[in-house]
Amino acid sequence: MSEAAVASATVSDPLAAVRGLWRDGVLAAVAWAAAALVTIGLPDVVPWGSVGLFAAVTGGVAAILLALSPFVRRLGHAGEVLVHYGPWLVAVGAWLALWELTTAKFGWLPKPFFSPPHGILNVYVTDGQRLLICIGYSLRLWALGFFSGVVVGYAVGVALGWSKQFSYWGMPLLKLIGPVPATAWIPCTFYFFPTTFGASIFIVALASGIPVAILTASGVGSVNRAFYDVGRILGADSWYLIRKVAIPASTPHVFVGLFMGLYYSFAVLVVAEMLGAKYGLGWYIQFQTAYSGYANVYAAIVIMAVLCAGIVRLLFAVRDRLLSWQEGFIS
Amino acid sequence: MSDAALAIAPAGVAEHAHAAIEVRGVSHHFKLSGAKLAVLDGIELSVAPGEFVALLGPSGCGKSTLLRLIAGLEAPTSGSILADGESIRKPDPSRMLVFQDPTLFPWASVWKNVATGLEARGLLANQRRRVDEALALVELKEFADAFPHQLSGGMAQRASLARALVNDPALLLLDEPLGKLDSLTRLTLQAELVRLWQRNGFTAILVTHDVEEALLLASRIVVFSDRPARIKQEFRFEKPYPRHRDDAELVALRRSILGTLGLAT
Ligand SMILES: Nc1ncnc2c1ncn2[C@@H]1O[C@H](COP(=O)(O)OP(=O)(O)O)[C@@H](O)[C@H]1O
Ligand SMILES: [Mg+2]
Numbered sequence: 001m002s003e004a005a006v007a008s009a010t011v012s013d014p015l016a017a018v019r020g021l022w023r024d025g026v027l028a029a030v031a032w033a034a035a036a037l038v039t040i041g042l043p044d045v046v047p048w049g050s051v052g053l054f055a056a057v058t059g060g061v062a063a064i065l066l067a068l069s070p071f072v073r074r075l076g077h078a079g080e081v082l083v084h085y086g087p088w089l090v091a092v093g094a095w096l097a098l099w100e101l102t103t104a105k106f107g108w109l110p111k112p113f114f115s116p117p118h119g120i121l122n123v124y125v126t127d128g129q130r131l132l133i134c135i136g137y138s139l140r141l142w143a144l145g146f147f148s149g150v151v152v153g154y155a156v157g158v159a160l161g162w163s164k165q166f167s168y169w170g171m172p173l174l175k176l177i178g179p180v181p182a183t184a185w186i187p188c189t190f191y192f193f194p195t196t197f198g199a200s201i202f203i204v205a206l207a208s209g210i211p212v213a214i215l216t217a218s219g220v221g222s223v224n225r226a227f228y229d230v231g232r233i234l235g236a237d238s239w240y241l242i243r244k245v246a247i248p249a250s251t252p253h254v255f256v257g258l259f260m261g262l263y264y265s266f267a268v269l270v271v272a273e274m275l276g277a278k279y280g281l282g283w284y285i286q287f288q289t290a291y292s293g294y295a296n297v298y299a300a301i302v303i304m305a306v307l308c309a310g311i312v313r314l315l316f317a318v319r320d321r322l323l324s325w326q327e328g329f330i331s
Numbered sequence: 332m333s334d335a336a337l338a339i340a341p342a343g344v345a346e347h348a349h350a351a352i353e354v355r356g357v358s359h360h361f362k363l364s365g366a367k368l369a370v371l372d373g374i375e376l377s378v379a380p381g382e383f384v385a386l387l388g389p390s391g392c393g394k395s396t397l398l399r400l401i402a403g404l405e406a407p408t409s410g411s412i413l414a415d416g417e418s419i420r421k422p423d424p425s426r427m428l429v430f431q432d433p434t435l436f437p438w439a440s441v442w443k444n445v446a447t448g449l450e451a452r453g454l455l456a457n458q459r460r461r462v463d464e465a466l467a468l469v470e471l472k473e474f475a476d477a478f479p480h481q482l483s484g485g486m487a488q489r490a491s492l493a494r495a496l497v498n499d500p501a502l503l504l505l506d507e508p509l510g511k512l513d514s515l516t517r518l519t520l521q522a523e524l525v526r527l528w529q530r531n532g533f534t535a536i537l538v539t540h541d542v543e544e545a546l547l548l549a550s551r552i553v554v555f556s557d558r559p560a561r562i563k564q565e566f567r568f569e570k571p572y573p574r575h576r577d578d579a580e581l582v583a584l585r586r587s588i589l590g591t592l593g594l595a596t
Contacts, residue, residue: 224434226430226432227434229399229404229428229430229434230430230436230447231447231451232422233422233426233427234424234427234447234448234451234494234498235423235448235451235452235498236447236451240451244447244450245436248436248438249436249438325438327437327480
């Protein structure tokens with residue numbers, strides 16, 4: 001449509017302004033405003049704190065959504081993203097309002113087992129310092145465990161997939177050890193590692209390394225033989241074939257292993273931190289559960305979920321970059 | 332390697348590398364679930380330097396196996412194969428094998444695929460130009476940065492050809508290289524093969540299931556029997572290029588070759 005056509009449509013069509021309006025945005029603004037009003041307007045059955053702050057945040061979101069509604073289609077890419085998630089914004093606002101009503105306002109889901117959203121917000125306000133330290137400790141443990149596990153698992157996987165001898169001895173062992181949950185090794189781990197921290201790293205490394213080793217081995221083992229023939233014809237030695245044929249050819253498999261290892265590493269992270277660590281999200285959850293600080297537990301769970309989702313997202317980005325050569329790959 | 336390196340360059344019309352191949356009493360069998368599967372039976376074949384020989388035979392008779400043995404990918408069960416008088420024990424960059432499937436590395440760009448041979452031998456740093464020249468030779472210069480899945484079948488096979496030619500082989504083994512292409516692309520690439528062979532002067536051994544293709548390209552056609560392959564008959568003929576499929580002599584030859592293959596009508 002040409003610009004002239006657009007202009008004439010605006011003039012001749014009195015509903016044009018309404019048509020350009022982002023309907024989901026207005027609905028979302030209403031939902032978020034409702035959450036704000038419910039929070040500030042009705043009293044808590046038992047006080048949770050941070051009522052004003054939560055109402056201000058939700059009210060602010062409502063105001064922004066309302067203000068954006070007429071312009072959102074002119075915001076380019078950011079606008080498209082907003083429009084795409086419009087229904088989600090509506091749902092989340094409604095969910096927050098409902099959540100406020102059932103917990104803090106009517107007390108159907110009572111304290112201390114349930115917490116309203118502003119109760120969780122209150123945890124970040126009052127205990128933010130300690131939570132930040134816990135995030136740091138958890139990330140350190142996770143990174144040390146995951147990366148050492150992946151490095152060792154990958155090297156073992158390549159060796160298993162490449163060398164017949166290595167595979168003869170290694171594959172049966174890996175198949176035996178593989179299905180055992182990493183946490184089952186805790187007793188002997190404690191014997192072998194002088195510190196709890198070392199033991200925790202080992203458990204996380206084991207959980208992430210084993211799927212990487214298995215998938216890498218199967219990936220290297222299933223490389224099309226014709227690629228090796230081509231390599232040998234072209235004068236490649238074994239080292240070149242490993243580096244330039246086996247490794248790139250098996251990368252799609254390796255990423256499946258990396259994603260599995262990532263999920264396992266998150267799962268055992270909490271357990272590993274319960275082994276007598278002094279900080280960390282897992283430790284925080286255990287500690288707060290013992291004192292019935294469930295709002296704190298929820299607050300820590302939210303952080304964990306966001307962290308995990310962020311790391312998964314990051315791995316997807318790395319994969320998309322490295323595997324852009326695959327046929328039919330959308331990037 | 333000194334003069335040979337020039338063969339691909341436009342100026343290098345001087346001395347070209349070409350190998351003499353001797354296949355002496357070669358028999359070969361595979362072990363298939365305990366039993367022996369005889370594939371080649373007493374093959375005797377001499378190929379002169381710079382000659383273009385085509386191998387014809389029923390599907391599954393052992394033609395690809397023979398090429399793999401000449402390439403040095405496998406050792407024959409008995410008999411010996413010599414290149415320029417030396418026994419072939421392992422693959423060598425002077426002997427290139429082009430497969431029916433292009434088997435390009437899907438994770439590498441066309442340029443990197445073509446550069447593989449030079450890189451594997453540690454020659455790439457000084458000879459990057461040769462990769463560009465090889466790509467120009469098969470008219471794929473604009474696709475240097477493309478990935479294999481972005482190429483058509485004919486382009487992929489040309490890239491595979493460039494990947495072999497960049498090493499300036501003395502012997503080019505072609506295993507039904509045009510077998511999977513549409514007939515129009517096949518015609519183009521047949522002409523291209525002749526051009527490359529005339530220009531670079533390598534010895535060529537072509538396996539094909541297309542009698543016409545053999546007649547258009549080769550100066551000698553070797554016909555094999557059913558598995559285990561024995562040489563049934565050889566046809567020698569001299570004809571200048573480019574050849575025409577309706578040339579009377581070639582048509583007559585075609586009839587007698589089809590007869591040898593048991594396909595006479
Ligand atoms: N690596 C192998 N192991 C067992 N049998 C094989 C192997 N390679 C080829 N064969 C068998 O050898 C016979 C000849 O194969 P091939 O040389 O590919 O025939 P073609 O003349 O069609 O190229 C076929 O029956 C095939 O199944
Ligand atoms: Mg074959």
